[in-house]
Amino acid sequence: MMSLQLDQAQIDRARDHARRIARQVFDDMSGFTTTTVERATLRLMGVDGVDDNQVPLPNRVVEHLQQHGLLAHGAALIVGAAMHTHGLTAQQVADKVTDGSLNLSLPDDMAAARVSADALAASMCDHITAQRAQRAQLIQDLSEGPKPWLYLIVATGNIHEDVAQARAAAEQGADIIAVIRSTGQSLLDYVPFGATTEGFGGTYATQENFRLMRAALDEVGARVGRYIRLTNYCSGLCMPEIAAMGAMERLDMMLNDSMYGIIFRDINMKRTFIDQFFSRMVNAYAGIIINTGEDNYLTTADAYEAAHTVLASQLINEQFAYLSGLQPAQMGLGHAFEIHPELENGFLWELAHAQLVRQVFPDASLKYMPPTKHMTGNIFKGHIQDALFNMASVLTQQNIHLLGMMTEAIHTPFIQDRFLAIQNAKYVFGTMKDLHSEIEFKRGGQIEQRAQTVLAQTEALLAGIEAKGLPQAISEGTFAEISRTPTGGKGLDGVVGKAADYYNPFPARMLGAGAHHA
Numbered sequence: 001m002m003s004l005q006l007d008q009a010q011i012d013r014a015r016d017h018a019r020r021i022a023r024q025v026f027d028d029m030s031g032f033t034t035t036t037v038e039r040a041t042l043r044l045m046g047v048d049g050v051d052d053n054q055v056p057l058p059n060r061v062v063e064h065l066q067q068h069g070l071l072a073h074g075a076a077l078i079v080g081a082a083m084h085t086h087g088l089t090a091q092q093v094a095d096k097v098t099d100g101s102l103n104l105s106l107p108d109d110m111a112a113a114r115v116s117a118d119a120l121a122a123s124m125c126d127h128i129t130a131q132r133a134q135r136a137q138l139i140q141d142l143s144e145g146p147k148p149w150l151y152l153i154v155a156t157g158n159i160h161e162d163v164a165q166a167r168a169a170a171e172q173g174a175d176i177i178a179v180i181r182s183t184g185q186s187l188l189d190y191v192p193f194g195a196t197t198e199g200f201g202g203t204y205a206t207q208e209n210f211r212l213m214r215a216a217l218d219e220v221g222a223r224v225g226r227y228i229r230l231t232n233y234c235s236g237l238c239m240p241e242i243a244a245m246g247a248m249e250r251l252d253m254m255l256n257d258s259m260y261g262i263i264f265r266d267i268n269m270k271r272t273f274i275d276q277f278f279s280r281m282v283n284a285y286a287g288i289i290i291n292t293g294e295d296n297y298l299t300t301a302d303a304y305e306a307a308h309t310v311l312a313s314q315l316i317n318e319q320f321a322y323l324s325g326l327q328p329a330q331m332g333l334g335h336a337f338e339i340h341p342e343l344e345n346g347f348l349w350e351l352a353h354a355q356l357v358r359q360v361f362p363d364a365s366l367k368y369m370p371p372t373k374h375m376t377g378n379i380f381k382g383h384i385q386d387a388l389f390n391m392a393s394v395l396t397q398q399n400i401h402l403l404g405m406m407t408e409a410i411h412t413p414f415i416q417d418r419f420l421a422i423q424n425a426k427y428v429f430g431t432m433k434d435l436h437s438e439i440e441f442k443r444g445g446q447i448e449q450r451a452q453t454v455l456a457q458t459e460a461l462l463a464g465i466e467a468k469g470l471p472q473a474i475s476e477g478t479f480a481e482i483s484r485t486p487t488g489g490k491g492l493d494g495v496v497g498k499a500a501d502y503y504n505p506f507p508a509r510m511l512g513a514g515a516h517h518a
Contacts, residue, residue, distance in 0.1 A: 002395075002440050004355055004451045010459055011360055015315055017462035021470050022319035029274045033502065035494035036189070037278045038062050038075040040240035041504055043248075044282075045076060045090040045120040048207070050193045057094040058241070059190050061104075064097050070104060072499040076506075080117030081107030090120060114503055121505035124248075125285070131250040132287040135227075138218070142227045145175035148368070148393050148401035150425055151231070152418055155180035157199035159209045163216040168415050170220045170228045173422045176253065176400065178231035179213060181205050186236025186265050187490060191245070201412075205232050205242050210249040229253060231291070234279050235261050237271070237491050243279035247286035253332065253400075254283050258320045259313065260293035262474060263482050268489035269471055278507075280324035285510040290326065291400070292317045295336030295369035297480040303338040303373075304346075307353050308457035309479050310335055314357065315462065316470070318364070325511045328363035332400050336369035337389040341381075345446065347388055352450035354396040355441070360455075368393050370404025382406040383424065390428035395436050401425065 039058035049057050061079065065071040070078050082093045082104055096102035107113040152174040154162040159179075166177040182199030185192075195212060196204040203209060210232065217228040229252035234242035239256070246254055258276045261267035283290050294310045294317070301309065314333045321331050335357050339346040357366060371385045386404030393401050403421040405413045413421075441448050465473040477483035 001397075001437050002355075004352075004359060004441055004448050005443060006356070006359055006451065006455060010455055014312075014455070014459040014462050015319075017459070017466045018312070018315035018319045021316055021462065021466050022323060025273050025320075025470055026277065026323050029270065029277065031498055032270070032274050033071075033074070033496050033498055033504070034240075034271055034274050034491075035062050035066070035071070035496070036238050036275055037240050037504075038065070038071060038496075039238075040244045040278065040282070041074070041076050041506060042079065042090065042094070043241055043244045044124045044506060045079065045117065046124070047079075047090050047094045049091075049094075051098050054193065056190050056193060057098055060098045061094050064104060066496075068104065070106065071496050073106065073501055074498075074503045076117040076121075077107065077110070077113050077501070077503040078104050080115070080120075081105075081109070081113035083116045084109065084112045110501065114505070117503065118505040121509055125506075125509050128247045128286050131247070135250055135252065135287060138221070139227045142221055142225055144227045145173075146429075148398045148429065149175035149229070150422060151176040151178060151367075151400050151402040152422075153178045153180050153402075153413075155202045155412060157182065157201070157203055158197040159195050159203050159212055160197065162203050163213060165415060166213060167216060167220045169418055169422075170217065170226075171224060172419050173426060174228070174418075175226070176229040176231055177213070177217060178253075178402075179203055179205070179209070181233045186233070186261065186267075189237045189491065189494065191238050191241050205234075205245075207245040207249060210245055210251060214249050214251070231255070234283075235293070236265060237261075237267060237494075239272075239275040239279040240282065243282040243288075246288060247282050251288060253289045253291055254279075255293065256280055256283055256290035257293040257334075258317050259474065259479060260296060262484050262489065263480050264293070264296055266484065266489045268492040268495070269474060269484060269486055270495050271489075271491035274495065276320065277324055280321055280326055281507060281510050284321075284325035284327070284330060287330070289330045289332045289365050289400075290321065291332040291367045292334045294334045295338070298336050298338040299373050300480045300482060303336070303340070304343065304349055306481075307349075307454045308461055310353075311357065311360065311454060311458040312461045312465070313479055314361065315458070316465075318361065328361070329365055331361070331364040332367040333357070333361055333364050334367045334369060337371050337392055338369075338373050341371075341374050341385060347392070348447050349450055350388075350392050351395065352447045353454065354392050354398065355447070356451040356454055358396045358398070365399040367400040367402065368398040369402050370408075372404075372408055375408040377410055379406040379410070382408060383420070386421065387424055387428055390425045391432060394429045394432050397436055
């Protein structure tokens with residue numbers, strides 16, 4: 001197999017910097033919870049539904065706890081106490097809080113409250129374990145597509161239309177269906193309820209929409225004889241809640257980055273760091289592959305000049321993932337084919353970057369993103385750009401391949417555009433299937449030198465970030481040339497210091513022996 005000569009000691013030093021950076025953030029955030037972590041906890045305990053104004057009941061309960069100064073103790077503890085005292089289910093507690101017939105309070109019997117909460121946690125963990133086992137059984141029975149897996153997007157705004165398009169895409173050869181979220185959902189501090197038909201630029205992420213799409217993909221997967229994976233987005237202000245819903249409904253992948261929301265959605269960094277630890281823990285336990293968002297850096301920064309920021313962020317994301325219990329095969333670390341097409345030898349640099357990432361993360365499920373920034377209305381040139389992207393992907397053995405669309409810069413792709421994209425990728429993947437094992441990189445050549453340069457820049461960048469701290473580095477615009485401050489952005493008011501008796505039953509059950517404590 002072709003490989004670059006890279007200094008393993010340099011990779012190890014870079015990874016050590018990233019480990020200490022992630023651990024510092026973890027330690028700084030461990031004394032806090034957030035409103036959405038507590039809402040996710042309630043959802044995992046069985047609380048669901050909305051009130052007459054379509055406000056989700058987890059929001060109503062958490063708001064009640066905030067108003068009474070109780071949230072610092074943990075929603076699980078307080079609701080568990082009410083269950084024990086009144087002989088109610090968690091859902092019944094939520095219903096009574098919502099209709100005003102029950103005021104929650106600190107328990108007299110802390111141990112009994114914890115027992116009630118832990119029993120529900122055990123039940124939900126059993127359900128998620130069963131969903132994970134069902135996925136494994138279906139993959140064994142149906143098999144799965146060869147890697148790189150073909151990842152296709154549906155984004156009509158109407159879940160029923162999405163289902164029709166997803167079926168067509170799977171029949172045409174897609175291995176993964178990603179349902180793009182409605183524009184702006186990441187900034188909603190609640191999760192919409194039920195099946196939705198009115199999204200803009202995408203479809204709302206709701207538990208019912210997850211259930212509908214999961215059922216449709218299971219049906220079409222049985223027909224085509226291939227397990228079809230389902231992806232959605234748990235980034236944003238409700239990251240832990242959407243992760244919980246995805247775990248319950250057997251999603252297979254989640255967009256779940258540690259910094260994307262901070263940088264691109266101006267969500268407060270403290271809120272984001274706390275939320276991503278909990279959401280990734282849920283994803284880890286559910287066997288879900290996370291996808292990170294480093295490809296987005298190259299839409300605002302230059303892909304050649306900023307290549308080292310992508311690798312540095314991937315190394316930090318990897319360490320955050322380990323802290324939440326994710327295994328390497330669950331780490332869909334992101335990168336992209338975004339060098340300006342007029343840059344001389346641009347394909348060499350793309351190949352250098354893709355191979356560098358592959359070798360630094362040999363066991364990760366890498367997610368490779370297509371050219372978007374430099375796509376134009378010239379669909380013929382765009383189709384060639386996508387073919388070169390397909391070549392780079394198969395040559396460097398990427399795992400998750402988001403198909404490029406020749407109409408990327410024109411409109412939301414039609415079904416026939418996706419069909420042409422699948423044909424393009426299948427042709428390149430088939431005709432070059434074993435090329436990676438037949439050729440070698442020239443020792444000391446331009447590709448190898450480029451990869452070594454980016455690696456050296458990455459190590460230096462991570463050393464600097466460790467010295468100043470990740471929040472300061474983000475404040476200085478280190479990633480994507482966008483600056484965010486520790487006290488800025490949306491959602492800081494949802495960060496809550498934990499009381500000494502704070503209790504949440506899920507980390508102890510979900511992290512267990514599988515977690516890596518760096």
